[in-house]
Amino acid sequence: MSKIPQSLRYSDTHEWVEDLGDGRYRVGITDHAQALLGDLVYAEVPEVGKALQSGTVCGVLESVKAAADLYAPITGKVLERNEALNDSPQLLNEDPYGTGWIMVVAAESAAFAELMDATAYDTIAEA
């Protein structure tokens, strides 16, 4: 049973989004996603300043057995990226909602509201 924090919202491509206030949103991958991927060995994350379009590929997450596309869950612009992932990609496995965060994005609150809530994500994660 994977962890799905109630306070976050989710995309159907298994990313979570956290409202930090002031139009800033933090993004990562869910516990379900990291379990599917296995031990992560590399994260290719968009550069600061990059414009993101919701639903399009913006990076790659590489594990021993798979190289999965990272999708932008929300349209916006990258403000920060988690540099710790360069040396420690395993943070994505160990703490996907905390120190394993991927990036902070400037976006519209309407876009955030369109994402699914924890209950809805639970349905697709367990499918």
Add this chain to the structure above:
Amino acid sequence: MPYIPHDAEETAAMLAAVGVNSLDALFDEIPSSLQVHDMVLPEGLSEMALGRELEGRARANAPLLCFAGGGAYAHHIPAIVWEIAARGEFYSAYTPYQPEASQGTLQVLYEYQSFITRLTGLEVSNASLYDGASGLAEACLMALRIQGSEKSILVPENLLPGWRSVLDTVLGMQNILLQSVPYDPISGTLQIPGDASDAAALIVPQINAFGLLESVDMLTDWAHAQGLLTIAVVNPLALAMLKAPGDWGGKGADMAVGEGQPMGIPLTGGGPYFGFLACRKAHVRQLPGRLVAKTVDAKGRTGYCLTLQAREQHIRRGKATSNICTNQGLMVTAATIHMATLGSHGLQETASLCHTRARQLRELLAALPGVSFPYAGAFFHEWVVRLPLPATTVRDALLGHGLLAGIPLREWEMGEPGDLLVCTTELLEEADLLTYRDALKSLLEAQ
């Protein structure tokens, strides 16, 4: 029947276990209209008869003293190399996807990767590609992945034409633009390219198709100043004597690729050989082909395994760095043993002797009337001689003297009709050089 062990009783027992009456019944899902019975193939031969027939075919290829190079070289291979490489445990092993059962192959590949990084002076090497030419195509694709796929590649006109042909075929499939970089007709070496604005990389051959040495420092620095990557195309034996690509210019070349055949691989009419590809650590995720890494097991024992496989076709499929599904495992095994047997000392001595022979033969031929040398610059074990007769005529006539005299440049649509590319290796003794000189002399005098 060859290689099928079943006798009639075993066959019957197995058919019974399956629940069918005949071998044909095993194919009952295949429409009978598709099952053919006439196929024009000769009947098989016994091993003994096969041996006689093929020994005859082998003998029909006249033995020749080899003075031809052009990307494939006749070198001495110590007896130990294939004695070990042809051991069943190496020869008939599969790709090391189950690492616990393949530590022999994997450690050999790790040692191979280590040798290549030391030869080239670059930090990472893959476990080999099909050959030098397709390896160069892969290096170009890699450069485009790093720099942006809309760009072009700068290709010297004095790159071996067989390699250029492969680039045209493989890169042409993806509509990648190749921009030609001309060479100075007097020196035979590269001129600084004019415009590099849309290019991703500059290919720098050391040695070039004429056996000549290029000003690699100047070319590398120019490329970097223009924001291009430098792809070094190098001969592994020459690297025992020449500056390593990692030391070219101020920052070193970005990638080094080449034909590994000089390292313990018999000529065999053109293949199988292997291509080596090395790069900077920063670009390792763009490296095509297999890569072996050292790691440990749960008990802390050192072991080796394939790594970064997520880039490869069996996982990434359509988005893979390449469609490559192989490395030239057996050839690389032989090359690794060859390099280990010779060591740095043996390689340096061999390179030195190849070059000495080249200087000696050049001096002998220089004394012949009507013979000249179009390029005066520094070379390594290969140079172009300009003859007063068509080079193809000379080459064909000298076959009768038991000599493969060289490669006529007109067969590559380069140079003048009298231009012959001549190579000497450590296999040749001084008496062989005299044989060549005397044969050529008598041919010229007969004109």
Add this chain to the structure above:
Amino acid sequence: MNPAVTETVNDSIFAHDHHMPVPKMPADIPEDLLRKTPLNLPNASELDVLRHYTRLSQKNFSIDTQFYPLGSCTMKYNPRIAHAMASLPGFARLHPDTPAPAMQGLLQVLWELQEWLAAATGMAAVSLTPAAGAQGELAGVAMIRAYHLARGDTGRNKMLIPTAAHGTNPASAQMAGFEVIEIPNLPDGDLDMAALDVHLGPDVAGIMLTNPSTLGVFERRIAEIAHHVHAAGGLLYYDGANLNAILGRVQPGQMGFDVMHLNLHKTFATPHGGGGPGAGAVAVQERLKPFLPLPTVLKEPHGALRWMGAEDLPQSIGHLSAHGGNIGVLLRAHAYLRRLGRSGVGRVSAYAALNANYLLKELQRLGYQAAFPERRASHEFILSVSDLHKATGIRALDVAKRLLDFGIHAPTIYFPQLVPECLLIEPTETESKATLDRFVAVMAQIRQEALEQPELLREAPHHLPVGRLDEALAARRLDVSAAPE
């Protein structure tokens, strides 16, 4: 496996270095072009080199030492006579730029191989030059593209590929400049014709298939598929990886395929060598002949043989390697075919099918689940161990690792990706009934262990030089080259 070997220290060739003087550099090469950083390769004694690599070899599994039921790899016996013939000095010392009159013997061998492969596959012409199966695939789809472009049909930029296909198929199609469209399979293993028809159209260049498919079963509606694809203006490409299932009995040319590649290192018993070299000869029907990759061997009317060049084949897709291809591999394939002859090739597929169907029945009797229990096995079949996974959490990987402890190489696992926890098993025709029966006995024991002592599987292998390796650490640390001491 030599037990003494598992005890030896895992030593490196770099531990055998001896000091040697550096030879003088030649005076006629400018200083700034000479080697600067010393060449740091070890100088080991010949005996130390021999021991080091011999002992390494003893850590390997190989066909010569173990049964290798690797699905889709066709790990059959590599006849030693083939190696002996390819190593004859008259072949081994030949420089590729030797003029044709001085290498008629080699050209005769290659010409014969072209003829025989064309006959075996029911195709019009063959090029031996691609250096591997994947390169053969690339050549094949490139020829399809060239064919359409030559007819002025420039809109066909899509290639149809079954979802179950080998990963090289979409990778090769993409490298050749195509967009890949995936077509699913039905539960009975055949291709989904309805899905195929939805996608066929003027923008489709063709379809890449293998038959038997990667699911280990014969594509029963192949004639219909060929008809539909041709009617829509597309061509059919045959991936020859599974040719061993039908060699000497069914010809891809007769099934409606226009172009194909062969894996000489599978069907024609050339050595796998720890990962290569292979050879991926391509065969084509008449209409694709002009596009064959160069060079091929031509026999002149008076009997002399020579290489064909661009003047002979101006529409060729070009050269894939600097010389004629993996000649040494081709020599081995030729020797193998010459030994088998017409009756021999038919027996290959017959006994490959017998061995596969026998194993399928025996393993089903033990309780293993077949992915397609109503279908005949081709030369291989798929088992799924999902039932074991549900019972005790054991995965296909664990079964594979435990087999190694019994001196049997694991089958292919997790391919095709469609079947969960799958094992793809291909015994090949060169294995005896005794070997197969031992495999069945071992699989019986492993099944019992999976249910009663699953930790034996989860921690396997126990008896090899190393246990399961930390692959995540390997990828993170990326120690891919020995650091200088």
